[in-house]
Amino acid sequence: MQVEMKGITKAFGENKVLKGVDFSLHSGEVHALMGENGAGKSTLMNILTGLHKKDSGEVLINNEERVYANPKEAEENGVSFIHQEMITWPDMTVLENMFMGKEIRNKLGWVQRREMEKKAESVFSELGIDISFDRTMKTLSVGQQQLIEIAKTLLNDAEVIIMDEPTAALTDREIRTLFKIIRQLQKKGVALVYISHRMEEIFEISDRVTVMRDGVSISTKATKDTSYDEIVRHMVGRDLEDYYPEMDNSQGEAVLEVRNLTHHPDYEDISFTLHSGEILGFSGLMGAGRTEIMRGIFGIDKIDSGDIYLDGEKIDIRTPNDAVKRGMGFLTEDRKSEGLILDFSVRDNVSMTAFEEFSKGGWINKKEEEEFVDLLIKRLTVKTAHMELPVGALSGGNQQKVVLAKWIGAGSRVLILDEPTRGVDVGAKREIYNLMKELAERGVGIIMVSSDLPEVIGVSNRVLVIHEGTISGELKREELSEERIMTLAVTPNNL
Known part of the structure; x- marks a missing residue:
């Protein structure tokens, strides 16, 4: 799936969040979206997935203008957003969470658990996930819950997956597992938008980087053609010298x-x-x-x-x-x-x-x-x-x-x-x-x-x-x- 957003603007009352943002996404790439908090990154992605309505600009999907009515419609058309604050039902099982609102039923309306298990097993096998369907979500680590969220997107045949700060609460081992899965998704042609403040991850996992500042897209470059210092300069509009302040070792009682x-x-x-x-x-x-x-x-x-x-x-x-x-x-x-x-x-x-x-x-x-x-x-x-x-x-x-x-x-x-x-x-x-x-x-x-x-x-x-x-x-x-x-x-x- 090819995505192109041109000149997107959005205001909430007097607060102009987006002032003309350009962003593109190609099949099989990981495109990092970076910027200071409040730069408009999440708002831009919420417009793509239909949670917010743009004030002006164009959203093109495979070269055709398309506006999703809501996130559910976006999901049904292969665009999924895994938010930083994951929405799960903690007392329900893994299988119930995966098929919430999308249960497979027969003509009489009975839930077909075995059919759901078969479909979930196929996705789990593809991603290398080994988690029991009967476990409740509250018994899983944050990293395991993250994997379930990714698996849910594949149940919907996702072609675009947006990840907002996906590693914020993960252990190093869980991050390595996540990156392995991201690379598997790339090979399938899935495009990923990766929103993160962790610079080392951006240079390891992404193909391109777009930097936003104050509601405007400042630059888009191949990751290999940019640097930590350049990204920081574009994000804050200045060089950040002496990243950590000089600390005073003198202490009191x-x-x-x-x-x-x-x-x-x-x-x-x-x-x-x-x-x-x-x-x-x-x-x-x-x-x-x-x-x-x-x-x-x-x-x-x-x-x-x-x-x-x-x-x-x-x-x-x-x-x-x-x-x-x-x-x-x-x-x-x-x-x-x-x-x-x-x-x-x-x-x-x-x-x-x-x-x-x-x-x-x-x-x-x-x-x-x-x-x-x-x-x-x-x-x-x-x-x-x-x-x-x-x-x-x-x-x-x-x-x-x-x-x-x-x-x-x-x-x-x-x-x-x-x-x-x-x-x-x-x-x-x-x-x-x-x-x-x-x-x-x-x-x-x-x-x-x-x-x-x-x-x-x-x-x-x-x-x-x-x-x-x-x-x-x-x-x-x-x-x-x-x-x-x-x-x-x-x-x-x-x-």
């Missing part, structure tokens, strides 16, 4: 102490100290227990045993509210369900942790609240038409900035950041790193959980590596390297 924290079976005997002005990195393989440890510290999940000290005082944190009252903040890995109220405005989300700053006697000073929120929006360069816009309407990276703004506005003294730059573009990453440095210089103690090893090395003053729920090692800044971190990540701490 211990602000947070964790002693023998245990919650079976996730983690055991976790002890460490965080100093004011320090960025303490937590690294390890996915599933090692890093996030679970942070949830225990913040009171989201109960702990079995262990003690937590703040400024030398033993404290009892049973709920997140207890942690917030003590001056702690937590940017969670799952910003949509745990970090934001998507239907609320940007203003409400930013100010919800800091009402005491602009309220007296239970009454909120609206003017002071708006000034407070406006200051944080500008400081974090949140791209939004206005602060009353629902936060769910923002791009993923800008939603991440709103969560950060919420905790900065709360005046947190200890800030836990779990995957703070996941799904965030290269320019916004640099802004977040600079903000972390600025907060540390003000004396905030920061814990950063990250699966991005260059990020861990570039930003942390010190790194603790987690292996199967225990601390397998500690590395000072001058000792940091990817090899040392990975060795500790796969090695029990008693070896």
Whole structure:
């Protein structure tokens, strides 16, 4: 299938998202679509699949103008979109998820399970997937769920598959499996649009790269004919020198102490100290227990045993509210369900942790609240038409900035950041790193959980590596390297 989009424009009210975008896709190619958060990448693909209607421009499918009425019609015609936030029915089986709304039935309306299994088996065999049809989706890893989504597209004889940040939550092994399947699909003539902020993946898997900036397509090149620096320059409109800021190793007194924290079976005997002005990195393989440890510290999940000290005082944190009252903040890995109220405005989300700053006697000073929120929006360069816009309407990276703004506005003294730059573009990453440095210089103690090893090395003053729920090692800044971190990540701490 050949796809060509010419001069596509789209506005949501006063917000002009696309201002004349050109994009093409050839059979059997992987075409990377890159740009900062809010550049319009997802909107462009949502127009292709019929979720949004273009304001102007042309969409040509095999040289004929075509506009799909909705994503279902696009799927029926071979164009599928695998979104970053996958939509699954967690308590239903793999087979039920694959055929949801498309069940094979006989003349009497009875579901023909065996026929469905045969069709699914054929696709699984083609992709090399070995997952029981009877397993419920909630028992699968994110990577396995991703494979099921790909298999679903092939049930519809997909000729175009759009993948939005497909590796954001995958392990290295799952990424390798995904790339193997992508190459198999290419050989069949399937065309893929690959939306990602991970530069190393773009150069490994794509044939061409289109860069968007502020709703305009800036450039399209063969991947082999471009470079990391050129793509970054096109994305942000400038060169990004010193990608990671120079970190200051000077630190203050211990602000947070964790002693023998245990919650079976996730983690055991976790002890460490965080100093004011320090960025303490937590690294390890996915599933090692890093996030679970942070949830225990913040009171989201109960702990079995262990003690937590703040400024030398033993404290009892049973709920997140207890942690917030003590001056702690937590940017969670799952910003949509745990970090934001998507239907609320940007203003409400930013100010919800800091009402005491602009309220007296239970009454909120609206003017002071708006000034407070406006200051944080500008400081974090949140791209939004206005602060009353629902936060769910923002791009993923800008939603991440709103969560950060919420905790900065709360005046947190200890800030836990779990995957703070996941799904965030290269320019916004640099802004977040600079903000972390600025907060540390003000004396905030920061814990950063990250699966991005260059990020861990570039930003942390010190790194603790987690292996199967225990601390397998500690590395000072001058000792940091990817090899040392990975060795500790796969090695029990008693070896």
